Amino acid sequence: MSDTQQPTASSTLAVIPGDGIGPEVTAEALKVLEVASPVRFESTRYDLGAERYLATGEVLPDSVLAEIRGHDAILLGAVGGKPNDPNLPPGILERGLLLRLRFELDHYVNLRPSRLLPGSASPLAEPGDIDFVVVREGTEGPYTGNGGALRVGTPAEVATEVSVNTAYGVERVVRDAFARAAKRPRKKLTLVHKTNVLVNAGSLWWRLFEEVAAEFPDVTTDYMHIDAAMIFMATDPARFDVIVTDNLFGDIITDLAAAITGGIGLAASGNVNPDRTAPSMFEPVHGSAPDIAGQQKADPTAAILSGALLLDHLGHPEAAARIEAAVLADLSERAPGAGRRTSEVGDAIAARL
């Protein structure tokens, strides 16, 4: 740092707009961040995703990963090409880019808040009743890329996927979830797993959940099988406060949670490294939606709310709250079916700040 440094602090942001609607929603998130943030952001844009892969064969070069690692935080749009593109082997971008970032940067807390926001017509509850957060484990489980295939393409093919769970990995995410629950008014934590079938992983999760619970006597605990959790999520989501769960169950439950609380267009997420040994990454839960890409049809609200999570993580909770308030106000006053363009939604939210 030179001694001509500005009085205003600054933070560095690695921006990965990604594929499909990713660049459109990311632009709006940045627009809002710029207005809301008390610090200046020095953003560097990384063109990673389907386009780069198809042009160069590169997914995430080590040198790019090293550069990204040097930033204070990462803002990501969405990653994933057209489902049937014969030039995109299945999962190459997801595994090679999105999941590689989550794993390499040790994003073991995949944080996904769900609130019933105003303007969303849920038959299940009033806005305000539903307010929970899913703490999804982000670096283990069935997402490790373990497993393989034998005699591929023949009638004798065998393909395996190995869910890897460690006491180290489970304990840290469970402890993080307890700490979050302890700070909330209801102080309730629900473990979701499938202990009656996945008995090895299930026993490990169960044991550490019970062990860490002893450190948080104020937190009420509950357990639910993933299938039962589906039913409660669909019929009584207001019962949840904090949920802690495995990587795959978390993937599934958070999309359902989004669907019942205003839609996937509003669901934000943070891939958090609570130990701050590497930058955390913030992204909407939704995918790249190639079918509507480039048409200014995507709702950037989830990306904008992910920006709020980013600000909160960087130590600016008031600014994060201001974005959330602006989004709530915008949602309350949204004319139903108004069909604003992506940039119009971003403009409207930025104008409220």
Next chain:
Amino acid sequence: MSDTQQPTASSTLAVIPGDGIGPEVTAEALKVLEVASPVRFESTRYDLGAERYLATGEVLPDSVLAEIRGHDAILLGAVGGKPNDPNLPPGILERGLLLRLRFELDHYVNLRPSRLLPGSASPLAEPGDIDFVVVREGTEGPYTGNGGALRVGTPAEVATEVSVNTAYGVERVVRDAFARAAKRPRKKLTLVHKTNVLVNAGSLWWRLFEEVAAEFPDVTTDYMHIDAAMIFMATDPARFDVIVTDNLFGDIITDLAAAITGGIGLAASGNVNPDRTAPSMFEPVHGSAPDIAGQQKADPTAAILSGALLLDHLGHPEAAARIEAAVLADLSERAPGAGRRTSEVGDAIAARL
């Protein structure tokens, strides 16, 4: 068979009432079956489940399995003890009894129809709009009991679960699902998986889905990731016709399907061995609900509808249709919140036959 055989044919039924509300709902299913069936049933009752295990340590003795195997079909109530019973190791009954039956008797088609039934208040659709069936693979995937644990109980514990998928196992269930789709008016089959993360298993499912599709040119095909399927199931379930999916995804999606189409009290299932090398097994999707056991509070409708699937499988589609019609009529005329006793529901449905 002696030559004094009755003119009416008879079928043998192995009845496993199981735990919790299992015996109560099974009694009603049998009551209705007796009235509806064109054949006489010779039922043998097998007391398997938590009570027997706690008393004797036995889960499913080989000799009992051999006896059960000799029947024409199996009717099962529900299996599973109290979640926190220290004398019941997690999964011992599920893995040792329910799943052992499914695996040993090669129930590779786990059939779970979902219809929006009259009287159920779905905000999403009108009764009749939602009518789909999930063909859940029943003998592979993460349910195989592969995997293990190392350094159990220590901070260095590692626990794995291995999802095993074979071309043999995937192809047969995919072909069954295509054949079912081809017989339905809409002729539509959706594969649900997570091919972008579980690339080994996903590629196998995808390949065989495409290969078998070529044999069924009349069937429209579709693919959805499990997380996206959550969203569509919650917001637009009427779009589904037949879904084919892996054992664990099928477990998850069918509970959600039940929740949005009248509730888990109405969801029936068949564990079908289409090759008829062993008896198929019919059971409600719901669990043993120990909290309301023995109180005549459980809704036996799912068990009764499972009985209809059983009759259909044994070659009595008209009798199955009569049970379904009686259930529909009962549901249409159910006073909301009437709170009939389990046996009263069974009586009411039987009386309509």
